[in-house]
Amino acid sequence: MSLKRCSQVMRSQLGASEGREVPRTHERARPGTVRLRGRCPSVGSACCVTVRARRVSAVPVAAVRRLTLVVHESVLRTESRFCMQKCVSLVPGVTLDLIEKIPGRLNDRRTPLGELNWIFTAITDTIAWNVLPRDLFQKLFRQDLLVASLFRNFLLAERIMRSYNCTPVSSPRLPPTYMHAMWQAWDLAVDICLSQLPTIIEEGTAFRHSPFFAEQLTAFQVWLTMGVENRNPPEQLPIVLQVLLSQVHRLRALDLLGRFLDLGPWAVSLALSVGIFPYVLKLLQSSARELRPLLVFIWAKILAVDSVSTQPRLSSTCV
Numbered sequence: 001m002s003l004k005r006c007s008q009v010m011r012s013q014l015g016a017s018e019g020r021e022v023p024r025t026h027e028r029a030r031p032g033t034v035r036l037r038g039r040c041p042s043v044g045s046a047c048c049v050t051v052r053a054r055r056v057s058a059v060p061v062a063a064v065r066r067l068t069l070v071v072h073e074s075v076l077r078t079e080s081r082f083c084m085q086k087c088v089s090l091v092p093g094v095t096l097d098l099i100e101k102i103p104g105r106l107n108d109r110r111t112p113l114g115e116l117n118w119i120f121t122a123i124t125d126t127i128a129w130n131v132l133p134r135d136l137f138q139k140l141f142r143q144d145l146l147v148a149s150l151f152r153n154f155l156l157a158e159r160i161m162r163s164y165n166c167t168p169v170s171s172p173r174l175p176p177t178y179m180h181a182m183w184q185a186w187d188l189a190v191d192i193c194l195s196q197l198p199t200i201i202e203e204g205t206a207f208r209h210s211p212f213f214a215e216q217l218t219a220f221q222v223w224l225t226m227g228v229e230n231r232n233p234p235e236q237l238p239i240v241l242q243v244l245l246s247q248v249h250r251l252r253a254l255d256l257l258g259r260f261l262d263l264g265p266w267a268v269s270l271a272l273s274v275g276i277f278p279y280v281l282k283l284l285q286s287s288a289r290e291l292r293p294l295l296v297f298i299w300a301k302i303l304a305v306d307s308v309s310t311q312p313r314l315s316s317t318c319v
Contacts, residue, residue, distance in 0.1 A: 094194045094195070094197055094198065098194075098197045098198065098201060099194070099197070101197075101201055102116075102193070102197065103200065103201070109246070111207070112193050112197075112200070112207050115193070115209060115210060116189065116190065116193055118242065118245075119186065119189045119212050120156070120186065121242060122212075122213070122216075122239045122242040123182050123183070123185060123186045123239075124152040124155050124156065125141060125152070125238040125239075125241075125242070126235060126236070126237075126238040126239055127155060127177050127180045127182050127183075128140070128141050128151070128155065128177070129141075129235075129237070129238045129274060130180070130235050131174075131175050131177050131180065132174065132175070134273050136172060137273070138273070142275050151170070151174075154168065154170055154174075155174075158174075158176070158177060158178050159177070159178040159183060162178045182235070185212060185216075188212075189210050192208075192211075193210065196208060213239065213242070214249065216236050216243075217236075217239075217240070217243060217249060217252055217253060217256060219236050220234055220236040220237075220240055220256055220260075221256055223236070224256065224259055224260060233270050237260075237270060237271065237274050240256065240257055241274050241275060241276055244257075244279045244280075245279075250291070251290060251291065251294075254283075254291060254294040254295065254298065255294060257271070257276070257294075257298060258294050258297050258298050258301075261297075261298060261301040261302075262301065265304075265305045268301055268302060268304075268306065269305065269306070271302075272302070272305075272306060276302075277302065280298055280302065283295055284299060
């Protein structure tokens, strides 16, 4: 899609969401709006810019969030087409028309599109956590859902555009991530999904879920069994966080997470840097008895290392 066409689509989406045309000229921002260029309030003093704009427009926050969902889905479908064009021999029978018909919803992990979105979130978070400085990862991928979604899409856009000798720019500037090894896992997940499309759409067969999360848990388990002397942190840690959302793999993920936290305070600090605290806090309210021993153990490890910063969030939840 050309930049001109992309701009037209964005303007039409924003205008349609509010029942009016988005202003093309500079105007004073009204309450409940954010500027598309300038300071991003969600990351403090950091300025988040991923696209250069000639004009400044004031756009309602709700419209921006709806647009993000549209762009997010479009990016996923674009990556599917990109993978198919690069590896067409691996997915015979799949056409561009079929890709546009990938069934499901982004927020439903049981559907093909939702599972791809889930895997995409896990992979981009993993790449960002392993490449970015910890404070920058927290600002861009943990403090605000909208900012996190935009920068996940930026990582994918960088990968696609680099193959066409284009280099996207962001502020704050991010290290190159387009050659990270985790993209190969994303390619495989897309190929597995695409290979099922002909039978799912034309014959109505059931969707077979990707083995991605089970395989990543196995990789994490191997890391735990190999010892930790003079080794880098396990790159799968952000994926373990995502697996906690799945009832199928949750028990295994909690067991492996507990073994990791038992390695020492440094392991607890790494888990907290990924963003494990709110997930564990939510699971503590679960009624599943088989999870309680593991959750109590994990919770005790967290409080033993960082009881000060976790206390305010715990108090607000209890209230």
